Amino acid sequence: MKIEFREAGVTFEGRTALHPLTLTLTGHRVGIIGLNGSGKTTFARLINGLTKPGTGTVIVNGRDTVKELAAVNADAGYVFQSPQNQIILPILQDDIELGLKARGVAKADIAARAESTLARLGITHLARRRAHELSGGELQLAALAAVLAPRPSLVILDEPTNQLDLRNRRRVAETIDALQEDVIAISHDLATLASFERVLLFHEGRLIGDGPAGTVIEQYEAMNR
Numbered sequence: 001m002k003i004e005f006r007e008a009g010v011t012f013e014g015r016t017a018l019h020p021l022t023l024t025l026t027g028h029r030v031g032i033i034g035l036n037g038s039g040k041t042t043f044a045r046l047i048n049g050l051t052k053p054g055t056g057t058v059i060v061n062g063r064d065t066v067k068e069l070a071a072v073n074a075d076a077g078y079v080f081q082s083p084q085n086q087i088i089l090p091i092l093q094d095d096i097e098l099g100l101k102a103r104g105v106a107k108a109d110i111a112a113r114a115e116s117t118l119a120r121l122g123i124t125h126l127a128r129r130r131a132h133e134l135s136g137g138e139l140q141l142a143a144l145a146a147v148l149a150p151r152p153s154l155v156i157l158d159e160p161t162n163q164l165d166l167r168n169r170r171r172v173a174e175t176i177d178a179l180q181e182d183v184i185a186i187s188h189d190l191a192t193l194a195s196f197e198r199v200l201l202f203h204e205g206r207l208i209g210d211g212p213a214g215t216v217i218e219q220y221e222a223m224n225r
């Protein structure tokens with residue numbers, strides 16, 4: 001990945017969610033930590049254009065998130081904090097196929113692509129299940145499948161192990177570990193990020209820590225002792 005924040009900042013109704021930030025992210029896996037309301041989601045949403053910068057620009061793999069929004073959306077998939085918001089159609093496979101159709105994938109390839117994505121995540125058995133009947137862990141994996149199927153180069157995950165029990169948390173974390181796509185993950189579950197090469201720490205809308213996972217997680221823990 002190559003993501004450049006150039007004095008990019010966000011203000012909502014006069015309150016600063018993210019102070020103007022200049023930063024370049026490269027590499028394969030970047031984690032984001034910080035207290036509730038510190039600006040993590042705002043930072044992540046800027047990367048795929050879900051939120052527009054109020055000041056400055058964000059460039060994702062060479063593309064401006066405002067001027068080239070459609071291309072940025074296709075390149076940077078976003079898995080929402082609440083996976084039930086991700087799946088629109090009742091049946092998972094139909095939902096994935098709808099996403100592929102919207103991305104212009106050839107009709108003849110759509111079913112096979114949906115099936116291979118489900119197989120890749122080990123959830124072929126969920127293909128015809130109703131999304132609202134899935135468990136939290138199944139739903140997290142289903143949402144990830146829907147985002148991966150169109151083949152983005154980067155996946156942004158907003159608290160992917162939130163609300164999961166220990167077994168499902170491990171399962172989702174192992175799935176994330178095995179992704180060949182670049183990953184940016186927000187997490188309150190620090191163990192999920194321990195193997196990440198770089199972690200960013202936000203506090204009150206500012207980046208206050210940036211370095212290897214061990215160092216930055218320690219900084220965060222020390223702040224909250």
Ligand SMILES: Nc1ncnc2c1ncn2[C@@H]1O[C@H](COP(=O)(O)OP(=O)(O)OP(=O)(O)O)[C@@H](O)[C@H]1O
Pocket residue numbers: 012013016017034035036037038039040041042043
């Ligand atoms: N759409 C919005 N309208 C108004 N204020 C917002 C909006 N989105 C975020 N904020 C505010 O911006 C600040 C940063 O929010 P953000 O969601 O980025 O925090 P976060 O670190 O992801 O928090 P959490 O860990 O609770 O998910 C918060 O004070 C929040 O209330």
